[in-house]
Amino acid sequence: MHQAPILITGASQRIGLHCAERLLEDGFPVIVTYRRERDSIDRLRTLGAHTLKADFSDEAGITGFIAALRQQTASLRAIVHNASEWRPDAPGQEAEAFRQLFQVHMLAPYLINLHCADLLRHGGPADIVHIGDDVTRKGSKKHIAYAASKAGLDNLTLSFAASLAPAIKVNGIAPALIQFNADDDAEYRRKALAKSALGIEPGAEVIYQSLRYLLDNPYVTGTTLTVNGGRHLI
């Protein structure tokens, strides 16, 4: 059994939920954040996870979470910044959308890393992992604000890796299509699958495998793992 818990933000569904369940299965204590009560959060509690309600949509929500986290635990094995909103650029809501994406993808990881890095300084292996997006490689015509905020997250990986070494490793994972959303129609799915050399919807396990590689490897920091099925080859 591992000692200090791993924090995963936004773990009530999909990739975050899968990684939380797999970490618990592999004997890691886990703390997760969520925004609203759901069966999945109850299931994680049953599996032994500690759950903290947190909305990173504004600074108060982020700083309130930091205070709650520090009440919950005196040490952490890792921090996984998974919480994310995927929203297209919407006419009339440009500035609000940009602010929301900046808050969740950049301000939350920035403030949590700054104010909780000390919880990782316990002498043992310690990691911060930012879940980004392969789209930062070339931008996005329809998700301009989203891609920009994820590109900022990529840069936080470099700065925090330099700043927190050697005690804490800081890395990123840049997925492309991992898991469709329920409302993705057949045409959207066909086009999305055609954008990668491997042409599959791999599912969340490939992100868990990438997370474990980063947690288990003592000699990787300042790196972002591309998990994109070879999109860059098309």
Ligand SMILES: NC(=O)C1=CN([C@@H]2O[C@H](COP(=O)(O)OP(=O)(O)OC[C@H]3O[C@@H](n4cnc5c(N)ncnc54)[C@H](OP(=O)(O)O)[C@@H]3O)[C@@H](O)[C@H]2O)C=CC1
């Ligand atoms: N799925 C994919 O194919 C891809 C995913 N990624 C990245 O991988 C990660 C996981 O993806 P996926 O599982 O699809 O993510 P989701 O879109 O399912 O979102 C994950 C969680 O983020 C939480 N969240 C959203 N906004 C906020 C906020 N303002 N404050 C706190 N929590 C928030 C939500 O919590 P709640 O439900 O409790 O409201 C949600 O459960 C993300 O960072 C994503 O950008 C990158 C490329 C492809």
Ligand SMILES: Nc1nc2c(c(=O)[nH]1)N=C([C@H](O)[C@@H](O)CO)CN2
């Ligand atoms: N927070 C999220 N980010 C992203 C999602 C998602 O569902 N939630 N999905 C994608 C897509 O898979 C895209 O990569 C291709 O369709 C990107 N980011």
